[in-house]
Amino acid sequence: MLKSxxxxxxxxxxxxxxxxxxxxVTFMQKVYSEMVxxxxxxxxxxxxNKDRWWVITGGTNLYSQEQFPNMDLALTFHIGLMLRIPRTVEQQENDIRVLPFGPVLEKIEEAGTAxxxxxxxxxxxxxxxRCREALLELISVAQDAAVWKADASPQRANFRAWTEIICNDLLPSDTNKERRGALKGALESAWTFSNWLTHSKSATWLDAEMAASLMQHAIGMATSLIVRELRGVPEECPKCGSPRLEPQHGENTAAHGVLWERPYCTDCGWAGRAIPIIDMEDGQSIITREGGESDEHSIMTVPLRSILKPGDPPIKPLKDTEIGPPEPDVYFAYGSNMSTVRLRERMPSCKPLGIANLSGFALRFHKRSVDGSGKCNAFASGDEDNVIGVLFSIDPTERAALYKAEGVGNGYEHKIVTVVNDKGRRRKVLTYVATPDYIDDSLQPYGWYKDFVSAGAREHGLPEEYIARNILSVETTEDPDKIRDKKQRAVLGNFGQ
Structure with a gap:
């Protein structure tokens, strides 16, 4: 499983x-990643709840695991499909982002074709x-794209001299010694081998392939660093430290027709300084296409459940069978388990993910407990009520302890519900609701139990209006078990209540 x-x-x-x-959806995880x-x-x-699927990004699509039981087969099919799909506006914007190096990419393509x-x-x-031409084009474009620090300006086609200048400027100081050495080494190796191949009398096809690979690798390294330098992109987000920085495009109302770009952190939303990158009236994409536009698509607009071949029978509906997939690993707590300290007694590795809203349900303290009191229930009211709770990531191996504590099979049952988190995104998550035979509207909660609910609500910043209306207004009864009452209030005391 990969991090996500x-x-x-x-x-x-x-x-x-x-x-x-x-x-x-009952379970999902990222299992593989490949750059192509x-x-x-x-x-x-x-x-x-019925079957399993692959979802593959980079032109996102989904594939039935009944049809593609092998992940590699699904990925191979997906990549081939993406190469056939007409380029989207977003992909064309990606071309614009590397426009200064368009001629370099053309030279690389020519070498690959050769x-x-x-x-x-x-x-x-x-x-x-061809490889020499691509490398020379790189330093030529780099000279025009930026002003490099140099005591003297060498001849424009002096590859080694310009490599030294560009590498020293991009990666200065002793802290970048190894990085600078790696970049210089890659460029020097590609240049030396390409020159040798040009005049070799014993060259083979493997030598040609090696020259192209060395050239592509070296140019890729150099281009990436130069583009980041030109765009003013930091190594990591200065706000949260995340390396997930993506380019964000826009126009300035004071400068119409100019495309601007700034680095944007996908984790925390930080945005860097915007700079103009191209005059859209004069700029051209690296890749252009001829012919009429079409609204036809290569990706189907419904899930790919089967691929037919000539002579195959019609697609049959999916079998209505349960295959017993794992339960979700995100839990929606709305009662006493909103208190992190209480939930961690049962699931030590749980981590809060923020609050969420469950529409069409009402918070009730009417679930009959084994101790005779009323416990919380998200009751399906079917109207405009809503339950606000807390999302927790949970370890599936600890669910048994939660099942036991919640009394699954004895008054509570697990249920997959759709909530909206504090970012406005819908999530299908795990929660527990009371079974009808354990609902008694005459019940009242013990005081310590209600205190746990209100403590958890305030811990995670639930709206005070919601807390007052749905929790604090509920009448309580005294716990006849003084030892239990004292123990639970001691836990609350450790929590700061």
Missing amino acids: TEYEIESVREYFEWQAPDLE INTRHDVWDIHT VTQAHKLSDYQAVGV
Whole structure:
């Protein structure tokens, strides 16, 4: 399982719910990630109440695991599909972002094509020439794109001299010694090998392929650093320290027709200084296409449940079977378990994720407990009521303790509900509700229990109006078990109540 941010999880979940509204997500995790031609493809394993799916990003789409039981097969199919899909506006914007290096990318493409068409010695030597041209184009574009610190300006085509200047300027000081050495080494190696290949009398196709690979690697390293320098992109977010910085585009009302860009942190929302990157009236995309526009799409607008071949019978509906997928790993607490200290008695590794709202339910203290008092229940009222609670990430291995404490099978049952978190995103999460035979509206909670509920609500910043109306206004009864009462209030005391 790979690490993933809350933003990634919510985005993938929302996409799946949009594509398959008839299915209920019960478990999801990111299992694999691969970068292909500067596009990242994350593979997510999605369990539902009926079947399992792959969701693959980078042109997000979903694939049935019944049809694609092998993850590698699904990813291979997905990448091939994405290469056939017409470029979107977002992809065209990605081209704009590296416009200064458009000629360099064209040279790289020419070298790659030359490798695939090479069959004899002169072809292999021609690949060396193409690689040299790409490297020279790199330093030429770099000279025009920025002002570099140099005591004297060498000849424009002096590759080694300009490599030294650019590397020293991009990665100054002793702290960057190893980084600077790696970049210089990559560029020098690519340049030396390309020159050798150009004149070699014993070159092979493997040499041509190696030259192209060395050249692409070196240019990729240099281009990435130069672009970040030109855009003023820090190594990490200065606000939260996250390395997840993405370019954000926009226009300035005071300068129409100019595209601006600034670094944006996808984790905390920090945005850096915006700079103009292209005059959209004069700029051209690196890749252009000819021919009429079409609204046709290569991706189906409904979930891909099966792929038909000529002669195959019609697609049959999915089997209505349960395969027993794992339960969700996000829990919605709305009663005493909102108190982190209380929940951690049962699930030590739980972590609060923020508050959330459950619409169509009302908070009631009418669930009959084994101690004879009333406990909280999210009662499906079907009207405009709502229950506000707290989302917790939980370890699936600790669910048994929570099941036991909540009395699952003896008054409570687990349920998947759709809540809206404090960021306005819908989440399908785990919670517990009372079964009808354990509901008694005449019951009252013990005082210490209500205090746990109010303490948890205030701990996580639930609205005071909600707390006053739904919790503090509830009448309580005294716990006849003085030892239990004292023990629970001691826990509350440790919590600061």
